[in-house]
Amino acid sequence: MPETLELTPFVRGDVTQEKWDRLLESSLGATVFHCREWATVLGATFKELSIKYIVIEDQRGSYVAGMPLAVSRSIVAAKYRSMPFGTYGGPLIMKGQEDEAAVFMGASLQGVTRSLLPFSFSCVLYDTPVVIERALAYVFPGGRREKVSTHLIDLEEGFQRLWDHSFDKETRTCARKAARSGVTVEEDTTHRGAAVLHGLYRKQASFWNPGRIYPERLVSEIVDRMKSRARIWLGVRQGEPVCGVLAFYFGNTLMAWLSGQSEEGRNLRASHLVYAEMMKHACENNYSVFNFGASGSLQGVRFFKESFGAREYSYSIFTYESGLFRFARRLKGAAAGV
Secondary structure, rough: OOOOOOOOOEEOOOOHHHHHHHHHOOEEEOOOOOOHHHHHHHHHHOOOOOEEEEEEOOOOOOEEEEEEEEEEOOOOEHHHHHHHOOOOOOOOOOOEOOHHHHHHHHHHHHHOOOOOOOOEEEEEOOOOOOHHHHHHHHHOOOOOOEEEEEEEEEOOHHHHHHHHHOHHHHHHHHHHHHHOOOOOOEOOOOHHHHHHHHHHHHHHHHHHHOOOOOOOHHHHHHHHHHHHHEEEEEEEEOOOOEEEEEEEEOOOEEEEEEEEEOOOHHHHOOOOHHHHHHHHHHHOOOOOOEEOOOOOOHHHHHHHHHHHOOOEEEEEEEEEHHHHHHHHHHHHHHHHOO
16 A cells, blocks of 8 residues: 555445455445445345445555445435345445544545435444444534344354353253254245245235335345355245245355245254254355344344343444435425424
8 A cells, every 4th residue: 555545535336346445345344335346236225215426546546445325216305224124234445544534435425425415324234343323423514324224143162062062051952943844944035936035025024114115126135146155044844835034145254134934934844953053054065153133123133132141242234315315305394283
């Protein structure tokens, strides 16, 4: 790296795969949701979203910093999210360049969101350096941070130790019950597997969060575009899938993202066996972290994750709404009688 660092910001509709991957590999807080493949999945699934990238380049053209943005506009407002639906996002800056690049990133973001339209900006900050959070607070004074959490399992000591010392007795019993009942665990990366998983997910999600159910096309696009970064795990009994989990692979982390289970699967405790097999696979393939994902306010889901020995890990969502956006939202609420 030259002694004098000359940085230039750009806003692009796409990025160079090799240079973007290099930035991800050398940045703190990079996740599977920063990957270019995930952005293409969003753009292909949700036509109302326009994917943009802020990139900061040095004089050699390498990416020193960057952030993906999903932009949606109506005739009355604009939304900028990194990334949408609660998935991780936010700025990435190459290790050792945080102080210099954070200033450029903040100014670039301010320029991108400057508009006559009312606008909102949000990003999910997972394992993000403090200097980046400070830059966001400076650019968007009055922005708020909401604390949220996920559940993580440290896989470093291997699966046998997890089974013996992290899984509680009931969880081991449930996994054994599923196996004795004839449940087997299969891996799948086909459209059929995507459809099966979505069917299980849709029925289960309708009870948990009926206001937001992802479309089946999202799972199909993930299978098509994420390649080695995504895999579906199915619990099957007598040829019938009774449980499914969509998992993402990035760096040292295997993350369970979307899941579903039939009534038969719940009775057989199939999910206990599926998750146990996923963790075993992760340990055998040198992953060091299993990320269960957020639980929201679902206490039963939190208890399930903690029964495997998962520990809560906090991060934050940063949100800013312009004064015009807040005013427009109040008008809309008043018109709807809310």
